[in-house]
Amino acid sequence: MIVSLVKRPEQSQSMVYVSPLIALVFTLIAGIIMFMIMGVDPSEALYAFFVEPLTSSYGWAELGVKATPLILIGVALSIGFRAGVWNIGAEGQLTLGAICGGGIALWLYDVDSFFVLPLMIIFGVLGGMFWAAIPAFLKTRFNANEILTSLMLTYVATLLLSLLVHGPWRDPDGFNFPESRIFSDSATLPVIWSGTSLHLGWVFALAAVAGIWVLMSRTIIGFQIKVVGQAPDAGRHAGFSVNKMVWFVLLLGGGMAGLAGLFEVSGPIGQLLPSISPGYGFTAIIVAFVGRLHPIGVLFAGLLIALSYLGGESAQITMNMPLAVTGVFQGMLLFFLLACDVLIGYRIQWGSSAAASATGSGAVSNEVPNG
């Protein structure tokens, strides 16, 4: 029995959506094997990982809290990836958003006004945009690879935050811990589900999904992004500017990441710490791809990955499993997804290739490869 891959005449649209599900099944199978090797009962472990977090209203609220930054960033990154702009540094843009927005909170610590929070949001977005503007400038001016520049700037941003909370922004009453003051009430995001920690950011995340869906499917800007990403020369012929696209998608990604960072520090965390994100900016890359670079897909993928964070915590508490299990699950999901994506362009064929390809050519059309 020979297994071979046969190129499809046209990309399979259904496989675009089936592939993440196949990947999920493979991830679960590999997870079961992993748990067996670790000497844990797989059914118990999978229950702790994927079901237990959703058995309480607290769990559902936490799911929204964790999914908020993933969706905000993932939906913006997916646009960039469609344009062929590889912004890998959302984590740094998130950090800058937290620094700039959080800085406003500390500066206006004594001001009790409705305008503090909107001002923080604006500065959070601007901070993220500023950090993304650096790779955008370097790419459009010097053709520097944005993967490298945006990634390296992430480390600069993390160190900048660390410097600030160890130094000038350290809480004067904080016993020398490297933490800022806890934000005042007017600088804290309102909770939208009383009794839980689900905050206003979730509404922003849903609005971002809807807004970007409209942008990509109905406007000429979204159309230009898709054209430039798939065929830059065709974009130039149509009169679309590649440089403008690079600026647009990087500033959008940076702004959304900055917003997500600000929501983290003014929501669940409530102050500036040396580390404010468990890698949301990087995980959002997985979210974007699992979500098929489509806003609605990103919404579901964000919830799925958020569940893996919660599951990791719950497995840690109830079964004493290491936190690294979370990362392993996320990594396996992306790994299997990329492998399954081969099926979009190819189909699997069992048996001898020559005989089957002759009979397998059901629909005869007027398309001929290679004249």
Add this chain to the structure above:
Amino acid sequence: MIETAVNSRNTLLRLEDMTKAFPGVVANDKVSLSIKSGEIHALLGENGAGKSTLVKMIYGVLKPDAGQLYWTEQPATVGNPAAARRLGIAMVFQHFSLFDSMSVLENVALGMEKGIDHVQLEQKIVEISNRYGLPLDPSRHVYTLSVGERQRIEIIRCLLQDPKLLIMDEPTSVLTPQEVSKLFATLHRLADEGVSILYISHKLDEIKALCESATILRGGKVVDSVSVVNETPSSLAAKMMGEELQLSEKASHTEVGDVRLELNGLTHIARDPFDISLKNICLKVYSGEIVGIAGVAGNGQDELLKAINGEDLCSPADSVKLDGKACADQGPNQRRALGMASIPEERLGHGAVPGMSLLDNSLLTAFQRLEFLEHGFIRYDRCQAFCKSVIDNFNVKSNGMGAQAASLSGGNLQKFIVGREINQKPTVLVVSQPTWGVDAGAAQTIHDGLRDLAANGAAILVISQDLDELMSISDRVAAICAGVLSESFPMEAISIEQIGLMMAGVDPSSELKDQVSGRLLNQLAGQSEESPGNPP
């Protein structure tokens, strides 16, 4: 006498019921043919008829699904190109595999299966190039050579293997008329020495001039095997296309109006060392007129198109004028607003986005002129009506507006792109290689569309390497060589040989009045190709 000679020769290659299927199509369906020693055999067919698939199976690049190949009447299996070369089969591909930055000698040495002494190899190259009239200096670097000279490297590479069968895939598509006649002389000499040649083409006059017999493919099947002597170009065409081709007569419009497109000292300095700089190009195209620009590939055609359609900006602003308005400093969309449309040579990736639907591809260049936008939002209802009209008017065969551009055959996609631009009713249209790699039926649709557009008052500039195409549709013709555009001449006043001289950068205007003698012509062509060390 020829007939008896042919009959007495041995059969070198015989194919029996060769079949090859690809997903969605049977490219070769029980194809049989036979070639005798020393015979020049044409494989004739439209694009998509299955010619390339068949020769790839002979050369071992593709594996047949069914069928048998006989070599000197012995059953043989050709598993890969190396096995084909061991049998004595050599092939010159349409696209050369040469390294630009290496010398001729080094390129030839790279293709040898075993290592060989360079001094010995150089002697052999010189010997073969002299014997077969393929002047070539082994020490020249490839990037300094013309396309015709590059093709000679590929041929010499094949001849070094002492082939019994030489396969040539559309070898003349990149050559000037003078280079074509030299190539034919070489091929005749090879055939006289007993080498068989399988010559793939869809150019009927070439086949008539060169080949003894022809196998005609249509839709993957053999429709006929004929002796070329008994056929006329039109009978061959009829067999190739399956229906009598209605010869499109040249439109008789001679009424020309105002200047619509004016190039006035257009100059563009190449940024990339492999691009061509445009030098002081001057041309006026009038309303109702089709002007052709001939030229061998890579002499600035791409750059000229981009400078005219706005993909490349130039200065001063009045070096490009549309209906009298200076616009050399404006981008494609501003020029579209002034009435410009353009069709680039490369269909997939330049003229259309391969992975997008025809609907999205019709939006691509038409959204501005046809007002498909409302406050930045796309009005897909208007776009659909437009896309449907393009598909209907230009007879584009596809699975509807949702079909991906990449899923269309070359001819149908080209009809779609040409239709998309023509249906926007531009006042100036620049088109590069409108029918490159397109079958005759589609070419006719495209040419008719261009003529209609001109008859309605548009100015059309056609950049093409296909001289037959230019002769049949243009009112005036100029040639581009190394980024310099020649003067233009009315089509009636110029011969194909004179266009050939212009393509080589020679000014034929002094000879235009008195007839150019064949001797002078050969002399000039010889000079322009620089063949040191090789007596003519």
